[in-house]
Amino acid sequence: MSGFIMNLHLIVTIGLVIFPMSACSMRFDLRSGATKCISEDIKSKAMSVGKYSVVNPNEGFPVPDSHKITVRKMVNSPRGVKYHHGDHVEAGNFAFTGAEPGDYTACFWAPDHKRPVTVGVDFDWRTGVAATDWSNVAKKGQIEVMELELKKLHATVISIHDEIFYLREREEEMQLLNRATNSKMATFSFLSLVVCLSVAGLQLWHLKTFFERKKLL
Template identity: 65%
Template sequence: MYRSINKTTIRFLILTLVIMPMVKGMRFDLKTGATKCITEDIKINAMTVGKYSIVNPAEGFPLSEEDRVTVRVTSPLGNNYHFADRKDAGNFAFTAGESGDYMACFWAAKQSHDKSLSIDFDWKSGLAAKDWSKVAKKGQVEMMELELKKLYDSVTMVHEEMFNLREREEMMQHLIKSTNAKMATFSFFSLVICLSVAALQLWHLKAFFQRKKLI
């Protein structure tokens, strides 16, 4: 399977991963007393970072104590990776312990009058979650070595994705074989039943004609 993938395809996949990192930057409105959840598909052992803040509608003035949100980030199995109660801003960072859809939920306490809070939320995972400028500064590596680190991570992601595709293909082949076997069994029993019914009808007609002395 891997031999059929040429170098051009691999380069295309690597460039796609580098140019289109997994980033979710957005601004959304949250009504007080309501909850809004955002999901992100993250692979196991992948790094992910998030940053959120409430947009101050009156610049130069501090936000009121009521303008706060409660934030919780959970894994596909329901494990808590981040929790902040009644904050106007915050951030989180962790390495995924399982693959699947991670969920970040925002909740604003109900106020005496209807109100909406605007929230800036930036969620990065995979290659986009790594601060390469800090890596270069801390390690004091040359630009070429830094590019090789990026390329290595890109190739690793492509390699993992190819394994995932191979596993899915094997599952589909197993499903197809299982379905074909069931269909063959069903067809065989259907044929046996049809032949049995036809034989029973012929026997019944023969017995009927013999009683009527027609044959």
């Protein structure tokens, strides 16, 4: 059993190096009246969770109104479905399951003030296996440490398996696009060659007619 676990650990570790799970954790500055959008490529049926909070400029005191932000179209799917919205807030969180593959966008907007201020925002966005709270799984299930570890490994292997098929689909799409592009380029080259030969033939015919008129031939 221990040997199986070690081998499984090795496979998952290699897989994670090749196909890392998506976890975006950052801190950025947002000036008054400015908007910042962050995009994440999420697969269909992939779990996604995130949280954001304004950095308090006066620690120990409430966050001033000038540093509260508006979160518009917080998670905006490729079809324009809004999953989250916050108006004049200092913190928030969201969780959803991707209904379709594609780029999902999170946008933050700071209200415009007469005296411009810079608002710091902490943002953490996780998808796939990284979005699972394994501590809650352990508490709810009352399972052994080994079983919990196997659940983690099983979920990671499934995620890597789905990622491989997703990359294969993208590769097939790129191949089809390349073939279509090559076919169009070949047609365009052939037409260009026909036009060039036609123009050259017309020029020779014109020169021949001109010399015949001048009785040079």
